[in-house]
């Protein structure tokens with residue numbers, strides 16, 4: 475089964491995420507607000523592209539189940555998670571000017587680039603595999619943290635986003651569909667391996683994403699020109 479094989483290989487990155495200082499301090503309630511802000515700013519860029527990649531996979535896949543899942547998830551993202559984020563932005567007073575002035579951090583840029591790359595270098599199925607750690611890892615984190623609860627209201631709301639029954643259900647559906655695609659006789663052993671590799675790299679990127687926010691990661695400081703900002707196109 476794809477999900478078991480892929481998770482077994484990505485395990486160290488998952489464990490690293492569960493125990494990352496960003497997550498630990500989020501639960502304890504004492505995560506620096508600068509780190510959470512930076513996370514949100516970078517994640518806004520990430521989610522915007524994540525949604526676009528869903529649409530590209532939907533257009534390029536010949537599998538009816540994959541197509542339906544990608545269109546539906548793109549819609550859910552638009553009116554679910556991105557809406558919640560909109561509220562966070564308002565509450566933390568993150569204004570368009572701050573968004574426009576914040577360069578995309580290297581890890582956010584690399585993670586997004588990795589997902590697009592699967593469509594160019596490989597196939598819609600491989601790109602699909604690169605999307606799965608996003609929802610699945612956050613759902614696993616949500617499950618673990620839900621019982622603990624954060625004394626910080628805002629951080630608790632972030633946790634709640636990922637600890638819901640709807641989240642668990644949608645991850646279940648994604649896993650069933652990808653396991654089906656992986657086992658399909660049309661999927662060659664080479665493509666199966668590429669799916670696993672794409673999943674593992676995304677898991678590594680997920681792990682790096684916490685460090686990116688925690689350390690307020692930037693491009694090399696001697697660069698005179700910073701890359702473009704994360705502002706919406």
Ligand SMILES: Cc1ncc(CO)c(N)n1
Pocket residue numbers: 517520521555607608609612680683
């Ligand atoms: C980087 C990242 N991974 C996963 C999720 C969950 O959707 C998110 N919002 N951001």
